[in-house]
Amino acid sequence: MLTQAENAEARRNYTYFEDQCTAYKALLATASLPFSTDLDVVTSAYRQQLFDGLLKIDQGLKARYELLRTEEGRQKLVAETINLDGHDVIDEVATSLQQLRATYQRIGLPGNEGYLHQAIHFDSFASMFNLDLGKALDGQTIKWAGNEHVLAYFQQLATFLTGWKTLVAATIKQGASVQDAVMYLPDFFESDLGIMTNEPVRVDEKRLHFRMGQHRLSQNIPRPK
Structure with missing residues (x-):
C-alpha cells in the first residue's frame, strides 16, 4: 500500500502516461468509437459504423442485412462487405494501445511496492478505472479515515x-x-x-x-x- 506522499510522487513521475491515456480516449471519441482497450472490439465497432453508413445509401444491401436472422450471419455480411485496408484510424488505435500497454508495464510504485501491473492488470485498469492513473493509485493508497x-x-x-x-x-x-x-x-x-x-x-x-x-x-x- 502507498502513503499519500508516495501517491503524489507516482502521479508526478508518470504524467506522461496520463497524457497517453488522455490521447487514446480522445482518439476513440473523435472517431465516434466506444471506449475499449480490446482492439477486436474497437475494430468491430468501426467496421459496423462504416457498414451502417452504407445501409443508408444501399437499399439492396439493407434488404440482404434485414433478411438475415442471426447475429452471426449479420456479422459475417459486415465483415465481407467492409474492407478496412487504407483506414488509418484502426492502425492509430493499435499503435496507441501498444504504447499504452508497454508504458503501463514500466510504472513502478514508490516505497519498494513493485509495479502497478502486478497489483492491477492493464485490462482491469482500463475497465475499472477508465485509464485514470490517479484513481488506480488511490485504490492502492492507505486510507486513514476513522483512524x-x-x-x-x-x-x-x-x-x-x-x-x-x-x-x-x-x-x-x-x-x-x-x-x-x-x-x-x-x-x-x-x-x-x-x-x-x-x-x-x-x-x-x-x-x-x-x-x-x-x-x-x-x-x-x-x-x-
Whole structure:
C-alpha cells in the first residue's frame, strides 16, 4: 500500500502516461468509437459504423442485412462487405494501445511496492478505472479515515524520537539509528525487571544524574525559553 506522499510522487513521475491515456480516449471519441482497450472490439465497432453508413445509401444491401436472422450471419455480411485496408484510424488505435500497454508495464510504485501491473492488470485498469492513473493509485493508497488519531499518535511519537535520536547521536553514539536511540532509553528510567506492572514509568534520578555528567546532557538538551 502507498502513503499519500508516495501517491503524489507516482502521479508526478508518470504524467506522461496520463497524457497517453488522455490521447487514446480522445482518439476513440473523435472517431465516434466506444471506449475499449480490446482492439477486436474497437475494430468491430468501426467496421459496423462504416457498414451502417452504407445501409443508408444501399437499399439492396439493407434488404440482404434485414433478411438475415442471426447475429452471426449479420456479422459475417459486415465483415465481407467492409474492407478496412487504407483506414488509418484502426492502425492509430493499435499503435496507441501498444504504447499504452508497454508504458503501463514500466510504472513502478514508490516505497519498494513493485509495479502497478502486478497489483492491477492493464485490462482491469482500463475497465475499472477508465485509464485514470490517479484513481488506480488511490485504490492502492492507505486510507486513514476513522483512524486519524492512530496516525497522529505515532506522528507525535516520531517527533519525540527524532529529537531523542539527535541527542543520542550528539552525546552517546555518533550516527545513532532509531534502534540505537530506543535501546538507550531504558538507561534513564527505573527498571521493572521485566515484571508486568501497571505502574507508571518513572525517571531514575540517580542514573539520570550520573548520565547527565557523563554525556553532557545539560549542554545538549535545550532549556525552556
